[in-house]
Amino acid sequence: MTSVLKQAEGLDVNEVADGYVVYQPSADKVHYLNHTAAVILELCDGVTTLEEIGEVLRESYALPTVPKEEIDDCIAQLKAQGLLV
């Protein structure tokens, strides 16, 4: 699990207290991301590996293990929506 992802080009990311509202001009679409999805989007910077992202989330939410399944699901959705490449 050493692959890296990054945000798609041109996203307009707006932060609110409980997540992100992201406008994707290329698709003229608005996405509403909860905290976890917002953190994952933020951490996908083209440098941080998915393994490292899992570890950050485990520490942030004080979890005993990395929530791999949830992260994989979230990343799959963000990729499917074209927010991560």
Next chain:
Amino acid sequence: MRPPLSFQLLNCVFEIRTESATIAEYLRYMIVDAEQAVPVTHRTAFDVIQSGDTYTISENGKFIVERYAANVLDALYPLLYGRVLEKLGQPAQVHGGCATTPGGKRFIVAGPGSAGKTTLLSHMLLQGLKVESDDVCLLEGTTVTPLPRRFHVKEPSLRLLPEIAALAPGLPWIDGGRGFRIYSYSPTELGRRWVIAPGPVEAIFFLEPNHGGQTRVTQASRIDMVSRLMQQGRSRNTVGKWIGDLCRLVDTVKCYVLVIGDKESALEAIQKALG
């Protein structure tokens, strides 16, 4: 010669000249008499001149459009309000009215058409709250400026607002198109001051109609509120800027969903939520 009708809409002053008594009567529907704490930067004159069966509308002497008498308002509304928005740089809009409690807490009542915004805000006005608008608020950062427009009450709603129903025979109206009239009134016609000024708000209440049922207020997540507000229209500016403006506003206020059963319990619920 008929005197021109002159009125302010935020930064614009409009003068409408017509010799037609019919048009002058139609125009009563849109003439705003609010006191507005906004400096006037633009003045525009419109002429509405009869030409056979129709009327030509000109702006500062330049022909704009030709309409039958009954459609003159339909043409003038977007022209006038379009000019205001254009001169303000196409600010982001929230589909909602604005009011302030006697304790000074200012808030927005947003929601879809027919949710009961005007009925609730009219009730607030009659109960002594300061109500600035029932329709649209403009955003500049976190500063909210209600767009001045006479309050529009659908004829079926008059049974809920007897004080306004009593005025209805003298109020201007248009055909609502579904078998009822839409009346317009100014708070001044109810003996209230109508003052519009830019300023912050403390909360947004998003109405969900539950007419005849129970009223309840629940806190909404900010993401949910942005999503709800976005479904109620959009700015003519870029979508990205509009979303950004909405997010900045929503992130600084309390957000509530108000399931509205009746206007009395809804007002109580709002006052309780505001503390």
